[in-house]
Amino acid sequence: MKVLLFLPELFMLLGILVLFNLSVARADGRQARTAALIFAFGTVLLSFFCLGQEGTIFFAAYQVDLFSQVIKLILSLGLSAVLIIGRNPKDIEDSIRPEYYLFLLGSTTGLMMLISSAELLTMFMALELSSFCLYLLVPMRDDRQGLRIQMEAAVKYVIFGVVASGVMLFGMSYLFAMSGSTHFSVMLPALVAMLDNPAVMVGVVMVMAGFFYKLAIFPFHFWVPDVYQGASNETTTFIASLPKIAAAAMLVKISTLATPGNSTLVSLLTVLALLSMFYGNLSALVQKDIKRMLGFSGIAHAGFILVGVLTFGEAGYAAALYYATGYVVMSLACFLVICNVSRDGENVRIDDLSGLHQRAPLLALILAVGMFALAGIPPFVGFMGKFMLLTNALSQGYLMLVILAAINTAIAIYYYLSVVRVAYTTEPESPAAIQLDGSTKILGIALILVIIALGVMPGQALDLAATAVRTLL
Amino acid sequence: MDFLLINQGFPYLSTLVFLPLLGALLLLAMPGDNACRSWSLIVTVLTALISLPLFFLFDSSTHLYQFGEHRSWITAWNINYTLGVDGISLLLVLMTTLIMPLCVLGSWRYIQKRVKEFMFCLLLMETAMLGVFMALDIVLFYIFWEAMLIPMYLLIAVWGGPRKMYASIKFFLYTLAGSVMLLVAIIALFLTSEPQTFSIPMLMEQGFSTTFQIWVFLAFFLAFAIKVPMFPFHTWLPAAHVEAPTAGSVILASVLLKMGTYGFLRFCLPITPEATLIFMPYILWLSIIGILYGGFTALAQEDMKKLIAYSSVGHMGFVTLGIFVLNTQGVEGAILQMINHGITTGALFFCVGMLYERTHSRELALNAGVGRFMPLYVVFLGFFSLSSLAFPGTNSFVGELMILVGGFNHSILLAAFAIPGAVLAAAYMFRLLQRVIWGGTDNPSHHGLLDINVREIAVLAPLLLFVFWIGLSPAPFLEVMQVSVAHLLEQVGAANGGMTLSQLLLP
Numbered sequence: 001m002k003v004l005l006f007l008p009e010l011f012m013l014l015g016i017l018v019l020f021n022l023s024v025a026r027a028d029g030r031q032a033r034t035a036a037l038i039f040a041f042g043t044v045l046l047s048f049f050c051l052g053q054e055g056t057i058f059f060a061a062y063q064v065d066l067f068s069q070v071i072k073l074i075l076s077l078g079l080s081a082v083l084i085i086g087r088n089p090k091d092i093e094d095s096i097r098p099e100y101y102l103f104l105l106g107s108t109t110g111l112m113m114l115i116s117s118a119e120l121l122t123m124f125m126a127l128e129l130s131s132f133c134l135y136l137l138v139p140m141r142d143d144r145q146g147l148r149i150q151m152e153a154a155v156k157y158v159i160f161g162v163v164a165s166g167v168m169l170f171g172m173s174y175l176f177a178m179s180g181s182t183h184f185s186v187m188l189p190a191l192v193a194m195l196d197n198p199a200v201m202v203g204v205v206m207v208m209a210g211f212f213y214k215l216a217i218f219p220f221h222f223w224v225p226d227v228y229q230g231a232s233n234e235t236t237t238f239i240a241s242l243p244k245i246a247a248a249a250m251l252v253k254i255s256t257l258a259t260p261g262n263s264t265l266v267s268l269l270t271v272l273a274l275l276s277m278f279y280g281n282l283s284a285l286v287q288k289d290i291k292r293m294l295g296f297s298g299i300a301h302a303g304f305i306l307v308g309v310l311t312f313g314e315a316g317y318a319a320a321l322y323y324a325t326g327y328v329v330m331s332l333a334c335f336l337v338i339c340n341v342s343r344d345g346e347n348v349r350i351d352d353l354s355g356l357h358q359r360a361p362l363l364a365l366i367l368a369v370g371m372f373a374l375a376g377i378p379p380f381v382g383f384m385g386k387f388m389l390l391t392n393a394l395s396q397g398y399l400m401l402v403i404l405a406a407i408n409t410a411i412a413i414y415y416y417l418s419v420v421r422v423a424y425t426t427e428p429e430s431p432a433a434i435q436l437d438g439s440t441k442i443l444g445i446a447l448i449l450v451i452i453a454l455g456v457m458p459g460q461a462l463d464l465a466a467t468a469v470r471t472l473l
Numbered sequence: 474m475d476f477l478l479i480n481q482g483f484p485y486l487s488t489l490v491f492l493p494l495l496g497a498l499l500l501l502a503m504p505g506d507n508a509c510r511s512w513s514l515i516v517t518v519l520t521a522l523i524s525l526p527l528f529f530l531f532d533s534s535t536h537l538y539q540f541g542e543h544r545s546w547i548t549a550w551n552i553n554y555t556l557g558v559d560g561i562s563l564l565l566v567l568m569t570t571l572i573m574p575l576c577v578l579g580s581w582r583y584i585q586k587r588v589k590e591f592m593f594c595l596l597l598m599e600t601a602m603l604g605v606f607m608a609l610d611i612v613l614f615y616i617f618w619e620a621m622l623i624p625m626y627l628l629i630a631v632w633g634g635p636r637k638m639y640a641s642i643k644f645f646l647y648t649l650a651g652s653v654m655l656l657v658a659i660i661a662l663f664l665t666s667e668p669q670t671f672s673i674p675m676l677m678e679q680g681f682s683t684t685f686q687i688w689v690f691l692a693f694f695l696a697f698a699i700k701v702p703m704f705p706f707h708t709w710l711p712a713a714h715v716e717a718p719t720a721g722s723v724i725l726a727s728v729l730l731k732m733g734t735y736g737f738l739r740f741c742l743p744i745t746p747e748a749t750l751i752f753m754p755y756i757l758w759l760s761i762i763g764i765l766y767g768g769f770t771a772l773a774q775e776d777m778k779k780l781i782a783y784s785s786v787g788h789m790g791f792v793t794l795g796i797f798v799l800n801t802q803g804v805e806g807a808i809l810q811m812i813n814h815g816i817t818t819g820a821l822f823f824c825v826g827m828l829y830e831r832t833h834s835r836e837l838a839l840n841a842g843v844g845r846f847m848p849l850y851v852v853f854l855g856f857f858s859l860s861s862l863a864f865p866g867t868n869s870f871v872g873e874l875m876i877l878v879g880g881f882n883h884s885i886l887l888a889a890f891a892i893p894g895a896v897l898a899a900a901y902m903f904r905l906l907q908r909v910i911w912g913g914t915d916n917p918s919h920h921g922l923l924d925i926n927v928r929e930i931a932v933l934a935p936l937l938l939f940v941f942w943i944g945l946s947p948a949p950f951l952e953v954m955q956v957s958v959a960h961l962l963e964q965v966g967a968a969n970g971g972m973t974l975s976q977l978l979l980p
Contacts, residue, residue, distance in 0.1 A: 315549075357631075372623055377649075378616035387612070387656070391550065394660045406657050410650040417626075417645055425630045425638055459547045466549070 005055050005064040008047045008072055009116075012109040015039030019102040029097030033087060036101035040083050043076040056118065060183060063118035067468040071115045071249045071321075078242045078328055079108045084443045085336045086234030091141050091345025100140055104238060107133035111246040120172045120182040120207075123250070124165075127210060130246070131161050134239060141232040142345065153223075153230025160223040164213030171206025174199050175257070184257070191257050201265055204258045211254065214247035215302040216295075218275040225283075228295035233342050236291055237335035240298055241328045248305050248324035252317045256472045261312030269310035270401050276303030277408040284415045290338060290350050293415060294331065297374060300412060301327050307389045307405060314473060316392040318465035323385035325461070326373075326454055330382060333370035333447040337363045340434060350419055355428025363434060364423045366444045373451050375416040376409050381454035388462065476674035477541035477557050477609070478532075485527060485540050486556040489570065490604050492520050497596035506588040510581055513592040517574040520599065524570040531563055533953045536960035538609060538674065546613075550663075552671050555609040560957030561738050561808060562606045564950060565731055568815045569606065571935070572727045573599045576720040579823050579932045583719050583830055584632060591632055594624040595720060602728050606735065611659050611671045615652075618732070622648055625721070625729070633716040640709075640716035647709040651699035658692035661685075662744070677743040677964060683751075690748035693741050694756075700733030703756075703793060704763040707786045714782035715835075719826030722778065726785055726822055727815035734792050734811055738804070742796070743964040749799075750965070756797045757883075761890045763790030768897025772904065777825045777835045780905060781818060784861060787894055788814045788869075794891060795876035799965055803879025804958050805951055810872030812950070813943060817860040817869055820936040824854045827929055828909075831922055837905070841912025846922040851910045853925070853933045858906050860940045862898040868943035 110130025308320025767787025795807030
């Protein structure tokens with residue numbers, strides 16, 4: 001049954017088709033949301049059902065294995081969470097909501113196909129499918145202040161995205177020239193054999209650049225603060241979560257082409273990881289807008305994910321995936337709070353969170369857990385992820401990297417803590433309590449539990465990640 | 474697992490760690506403030522009762538870790554859930570379980586807003602603190618060590634005084650920054666050990682190279698010295714103590730500070746013995762500076778909590794002095810003094826809190842002359858103050874005497890510098906007593922001030938009992954630690970390589 005290999009994606013495509021028809025039929029936002037939720041939940045079920053599938057389709061351009069299926073499951077779960085968080089995207093006009101959900105599903109489909117791509121061109125197409133949908137999502141925000149910041153954000157997003165794609169295509173041409181194929185399975189042995197050839201190294205790094213952009217690694221991070229700030233809260237929720245795990249997974253996949261790595265490549269990635277961490281953390285210290293702050297903190301976390309990649313080993317890859325998964329959950333928790341605190345879709349300043357513990361105790365708790373987890377305090381997943389990454393890096397002998405990364409943890413705590421401080425120690429400016437509906441409460445508690453469970457019992461998650469990574473090598 | 478006596482029967486240690494956590498989760502379902510208070514009291518008393526058998530079943534003839542529990546946790550990295558207590562940690566565990574019900578009782582009236590959350594944080598603290606003292610796997614230890622920061626931060630930040638934001642952030646940043654390098658050191662220890670392990674007792678037997686030991690020691694030292702706090706790293710302590718609510722101050726003084734010295738005993742001495750010997754003289758002199766500095770600064774304080782906070786810096790200086798003279802009297806005295814300081818300073822913070830509840834001030838000038846109106850209160854305050862200045866017959870006398878004996882055994886010059894610390898303690902405590910009990914001719918009016926009630930007596934009486942119990946008959950408390958301390962010193966002494974170097978550096 002070859003169709004089973006493609007079932008989750010097929011179902012998503014069906015969802016896109018349904019949403020397209022809804023948008024043509026001028027359906028309202030509620031109907032579109034219901035349809036999107038149905039397809040998201042359905043995809044979760046199908047992804048779970050197809051977890052054990054293995055095989056290739058489309059002339060070996062599309063590979064389904066444990067690695068891809070696990071990520072697809074995470075992606076579909078993440079999409080459901082994003083849809084619940086953005087159940088009422090206050091800043092998106094009702095008339096364009098069907099399109100909004102259409103592109104949200106489209107982008108996720110792109111990411112799912114990206115994970116399974118076993119060939120450079122497929123990979124590129126899938127990446128662009130996901131990116132173009134996002135380019136369209138960003139400007140779909142009400143122009144409330146007349147400043148058109150969402151347009152500025154979208155333009156920045158597109159320009160940097162196109163440059164990154166260009167660099168990536170250039171790199172692909174090198175890899176194709178050196179190996180004579182675009183199929184990973186053919187390229188892998190050919191490239192590993194001539195790893196010290198500068199052309200291969202340049203090619204690998206340039207292909208990685210496309211994912212550096214998605215993951216927001218220095219120097220492909222320039223779009224982050226403006227896009228996070230300019231896009232509506234719900235769109236940022238998506239941009240800040242799902243593409244990160246897909247990009248991390250693809251970075252791992254690309255770096256298998258260069259496993260076991262060589263010192264030049266490692267030094268380059270080390271420098272990029274450290275620059276991302278320092279740049280992200282130091283810039284986040286002075287932010288007033290919480291989305292901007294999370295954007296900069298995301299750059300720093302991307303640096304941490306790179307620490308796992310640059311070990312060029314199975315355990316390091318697994319740790320990077322584990323960390324990326326944890327990051328998605330943590331940032332979803334934070335964005336859940338942001339989207340609910342925002343009264344009618346405006347951006348949330350850190351000061352707006354004042355007295356949150358009185359206005360909405362549950363939101364304050366979710367925020368505190370999310371922030372402490374991002375800061376890497378045990379027993380949350382952020383700590384275990386960092387611990388695993390640093391252990392792997394040190395086992396390869398990168399002592400300086402580990403020490404500097406540890407120092408970054410200490411820098412980062414300040415801004416995470418100041419958010420918690422505002423939420424817990426100040427009196428509310430407006431006493432209005434924030435009402436939460438049932439699905440948001442359940443999702444929030446579920447996110448807290450996942451953050452704790454992944455942190456306290458990382459064994460199974462790491463084993464799964466390691467098994468999944470092993471299918472690549 | 475030859476270092477661990479696996480416990481076959483009732484899992485005491487796991488119960489102790491997780492009972493408060495379970496209690497905290499069930500607390501969330503409690504309706505009403507009084508129900509929350511009662512429930513927390515029940516949970517903490519139950520924990521204390523379960524911990525009592527540890528003392529009676531403890532076999533003081535072996536240095537092995539007892540009541541051990543061992544489960545594999547993260548197999549990929551050989552991280553285990555290993556718990557156990559020996560003579561060094563036993564008394565600390567018991568002190569923690571004893572102090573917690575008193576903290577709940579002492580906060581009965583003091584905490585009026587958000588009682589449920591307050592008790593939730595207290596119970597989480599208890600889980601984390603007990604975990605720190607029992608963990609025999611270094612990753613497990615680190616998790617408890619760091620996890621403790623969150624509830625402690627919230628205790629200060631939410632229920633604290635006027636400058637709570639400053640104090641809580643300083644506390645958090647200081648302690649976290651200190652333990653960042655601890656994490657790197659832990660990973661380095663794991664990767665360097667053979668076979669690779671996170672088990673603390675197994676790391677003790679490794680015999681790492683001297684250079685490696687020095688780096689690891691420095692990383693450990695930074696984390697623990699901040700927690701103690703030793704002299705140049707102490708500035709977070711007065712801020713945190715002054716702003717924290719009474720129960721927070723008590724937990725800080727009684728238990729949190731002990732984690733630093735416990736860390737020295739559990740990690741620095743046995744895992745990096747050569748580095749310990751190399752750095753010993755510097756740390757000893759830092760301790761002396763701490764003793765004198767804490768004493769002089771306490772002498773000048775007008776705020777009662779600040780006074781006691783600085784006195785803690787001095788007392789903890791005695792403890793680190795005792796630990797790093799590396800002889801039996803010194804280390805045994807230090808461990809006993811850790812317990813004594815927990816009991817006495819905890820009690821003093823309770824006393825200050827009780828006075829604050831009545832006069833709404835901690836200024837000495839505004840609290841002058843309450844002895845006339847609160848006779849029972851000043852009896853307690855007097856005894857605890859005497860204990861704090863190590864008056865013969867009280868618990869601290871035994872501890873400080875042993876530390877000084879150890880100090881004199883080590884170096885007369887060094888110990889001579891510690892003696893003024895004892896005199897200073899008498900000076901600042903008598904100053905406090907004089908002002909609070911009698912005051913001068915211009916005492917503020919205290920009419921209508923009520924003496925302490927039964928609940929408050931119930932908080933202070935158990936602590937007073939221990940003041941005299943340890944003071945008059947310290948033998949049972951010293952007995953349990955003797956074998957473990959002897960073994961610890963053997964572990965340090967086994968590394969004789971550094972001895973000559975340290976003797977050269979000695980003044």
